[in-house]
Each structure stands twice: as structure tokens, then as C-alpha cells.
Amino acid sequence: MKFASVRQVIVLTAVTCIAFYVLDYYKNPQLWHSKSVALASTDKGPRLTLWMNHLCCTGCLADVRQALARLPGLDVANATGPKQLLPQSEANQPGASLLDYGNVVEVPVTDLGTLDLVAVDRALRDKGFVAGRMELGGVEHFRLEAELNHLCCGMCDRAIHERVAFLKPKGLGGQFKWLDSVSVDHEKRMIVAYARFLQPGNTADVEEFVSGLNYLGYAPRSLRIVVGEHMQHTSDKRGD
């Protein structure tokens, strides 16, 4: 009977591990580079980091800036784009290519109250872009309020509760890590998503919520960020 030697086990383990790391690095570039972007955002106040699945040259960046320019709550003038972006003329050359055509634009948020994330999404789409992720950072505790045009009955409400509960573990591929719970205000036709505490340097991909609602069959009219209330110790609350 032939058993595996220690050397064989070590080699096979190392090969497995390295293969997983390589696969992860090449297939998930957004994860390997997101931390540096997120950390850079710390202490700069609220920021919206847009992961554009396509943003290859200065022409693309100009169009993105133009799309966002008229939206309230965003400081597009101080938005930071990728540093080493090909000029449009160079990108136009035959044979010009990139390893990754996606890029990141970080936009300071000047007024959380007026910022409408659905409007951001729509403005980008109208210009021909799609933000793969919209990561909100620099806000410790917040909730998202999505206004709907349609929420006609109790079953509409229940469907949201049940299917969000279904979505969370399924996670459309494991997202929604930031999402704590969801409530429905039938009178206001509003879905409220409560976020978990966001540690400094971390971000929440709010685009997940928009695509999640779309997946459930709802198209929000607007999606606003509301900063959460201050919390108290439980013993303080009880008056212990």
C-alpha cells in the first residue's frame, strides 16, 4: 500500500494554495486594489468611489465627469481619476490595449442629503457607462432610503422582506456584507436598508442594493443616504 510522503503533501498543498492566489489575483483585481483606494479615502470625509468597468482613456474620464457634473451633492471638480490614464489620442492608435480596461473614479460627497444614487446610476448610463460598483466610504453609520413608484399592496411589502432575506445569503455572489436589515414603509412607498457600522477605511457598495432591488423586480425612483443616529450603551438606555 502506497501512502503519500510528507514531501508530496507539502508540494501539493503549496501548488493548491499558489493556484488559488493566482486565480484570485487575476480574476478579482478590484479586491486587491480596493483596500488602497479605501484607505486613501479615510479622513477625507464622505466619498463615492465609482468602479467603472470601462474607463480606458482621458476621453472616457471626461465623459464620466460630464455625466456627474450636474448632479447635486457631488464635488466633481475635485474628483480623482486614475493617474496613469492614456490620452485619447494614444488610445486611438491601432494596437493600443490595456490589461484591464476598468478604472476607478473617486468623487467627494459635499452633501449626503441631496445625493441621489439612482440619479448617479442613470446619469452614467445616459452617457453610455455602467458603474460596476458604487462604494460609499467615510460615513460611519447610515441607511439607504429607496423611494418606489410602485408598492401597491401588502404582498409587495412581504415580497421585499422575503426576497431580501433570500438575497442576503445567496448574495448575488456574496455581496451585501454591509447590509444589516431592511424595512418597508408602505405609506411612503419606501424601502429602507440599514447598514452595519462602517469601520474607517471600509466602504459599502451601494450599487448592490440598486441591482438587488432590480433583481427583486423593483426600480427605485431615488436612493438617498441618510446618516444614522447616535447609539447609546444598553445599560445607559436602561438607566442602570
Next chain:
Amino acid sequence: MRPRLVFLSTAALALLPITVVYAHERFIRHDLKFPLHEQYFGRHPGVLLGMQPDMFRIGTISCILLMVFLIIFFFRQNLDVFIEHRVLSGLRGRSQRFLHHVANFLTDKPVRLRWFHAIGEWAVILFLRSPALVLMYSATNDSLVMPSYPLEPTSSIYFKYIQVFLAILMLTQTALPLAGAFVIGTWIYLWRWGWMVSADAIPVLTVAVMYVSSPWQSHKLSITEMSEQQLRWVRLVLGFGFLALGWLKIYNYHLTAGVADNYPAVMDDPLIGFFAMGTNPVFRRENWIIAFALAEVLSGFMLMMGVFTRVWGSLMLWVLTKLMLVNFGWDEIPHIYPIAATMAIVFSNKARSEFAFIENIQQRAGREGRTLLRLTSATLASMAIAVLAVFALLYAFTFIDRSNL
């Protein structure tokens, strides 16, 4: 004898319900709703060990409990002699045989019963194959190894196929050393998400022990038993996994408190209150974290070191099964795997203890008629082990600021 047995079973039952939410915080909601008193977990100059007095009190209770269990364990041979020659001498037939088997079960001695052996064989088969079910379940839930490690959509398809391939190896018992290397490699890869994720996944390595020590032509064999060495390593890894999870609860106390915030009923358990008795109610959640974590540390430690392995294993079996079927439901279905691992240990007749050398010293002293040495060696050893097992890390953690975790 009788009071001892009564004490043993009472203590075991007393600890049972507090293990109800063991190691499940990753599967269930654990977001922190209210801030904790952060200073509780830090240094407190001027008090014993610089530890928060309530934390010290809970540590002391846990330490005494562990010590008592160890002392009883070190005298288990004498206990056995007492049962066989005093208690059972008056009995005959079925009742005598039944109590003999029960005593053997409780004291980790071989149980020579056909059905017991058959369950043990089946448990090993389940243990070897159940990880495949967990992998398949994870793959269909877009996650890696466990549903709590979600995969990114950009790479999920590759990892899912790899998991299915690995599951096929496991189900068909093909090239098990390769499957073992895959499991260990995957576990090391989990370090990419942080050491705490890897610590959380230590139990996954339990089955890798079996796989890497199986022959290459494993598909031609019927593996229904673990060797003494395999059993020892399975016990060590599984026990260590639970021990690590216990300490992780104190280290990453925000996460543990988050479970309590979402399931406040778990804090109202009177038996956790036993560990936290006499503590300041202002620090109720903080005390609960320490009490809950140390209960898990104790059970992990005893399983790892082979102290009343079957008793602790049976408790864990009951708890894990109840969690899967009653408390948390379908989300806990991956616990088929730790249930299978624990079953394989409980129904094995090759249980050994890592503290056998202390028992030997104690027995030798007994044969030489040195009663004082016997009692002293067993008591001092129990005390030293209990203090080290409970207080070493508890003390060390007070020096580490974990408020930002």
C-alpha cells in the same frame, strides 16, 4: 461513587445549553447594535493581574471547573475499579453489563458492543464523505468551503468547479492524499481574508488529517476505522478548532456581542449566568462574552487533550444537531461535517489522553503506597493545567487593544 457520578452528569448537563450558539456567529446575523464598554477588555491597574474584576471572576470559575474535571479524570482508573468491584459486584446479568458499558463509555474505555462498533464504522464513512456535501452546498451558494465565505462573481465559477472536483474525489474516495492537500491548501488560501477567517475554519482541517494519511489507492479500500494516530490527530485538530473559536470570541468581542444583539435571548440563559455569577450587571454583555467564550474554550480543551472525550463529544453532538435541526435551521446544514467528525471520535474505541503521563505518575505512586504524592501530583497538575489553559491568554489579551476590530 454515587455523588461523583451525580456531580459529573450534573456538571455536564449544566454546561450543555451554554454551548448552544457555539461557533455559529459567522452563519447568523452578528452586527453590533450598541457599543460595548471597551475599557472592560483592557488593562486595569491596581487590581489582580490588571484584569477587569468581573473578567477575573469568570476566569476563576472556569478555572475551578476545569480543575475539578481534571482531578476526576486523573483518578478515573480508581473510579473504574470502584465501579467494577464495589458498585457492580452486587449486580448480575443485564444490569451489570449495561452499567459496565456505561462506565466504559464515560471513562473513555473501549465499549465492546457490536452496535457501538457498527455506528463507529458508519461515522467514519460519514466523516470521510460529508465534506463533499458541504462543498457542493457552498458551490451552489456561491461560496468557498462554507457559506460564510462568499465568492466574488468574477472568480466564483472557477472556485465552484474546483470545489465540485474536490467533492467528487471525496465521494468516490479517490486519491485522498490529493484531496487532503487540496483542503489544507484551501485553508491556507483563506488567510488571504485574514487570520481570523483561517482560525474560524480550523475544523475544516480535521478531515484533511484522514485524507493525507490514507493510501493513494484509497478508492480500492473500504475505510471504516481510524488508526490510533489518525484518531489522535483528528481529536487534536477538532478540539483545537473549538478552543481557538472560544478564544476568538474574546479576541473579536464585537462580533460575539453582535450575536447577542441580534439574538438577545441567548444572554438570558441562567447557565451562562452560572459562569458570570456575582458580576456587575452594568457589564452584562461584556460578562456574557467572557462566560460564553470560556465555556467553549473548556470544551475544546478537554476534547483536544482527551479528557472525558466521549462525554464532551456527546454534548457537542447534541448541541450541533440541535442547532442544525432546531435553532438556526437550514443555514446550519454544513454542520453535518463537524457532527460526523465528532461522531467518529465518540464511537471510536481507541481514545487516548494527552495527559496519560500524569495518570501514570499518579498510578505508580498509588502502587508504591505514596498517597500524599498521588493526591499532590494530580491536584497540582490539574491546578497548573487549569490556570494555564484559562488565564494565560485571558491575561495576554488585556494588553491588546481590539477596539478597532
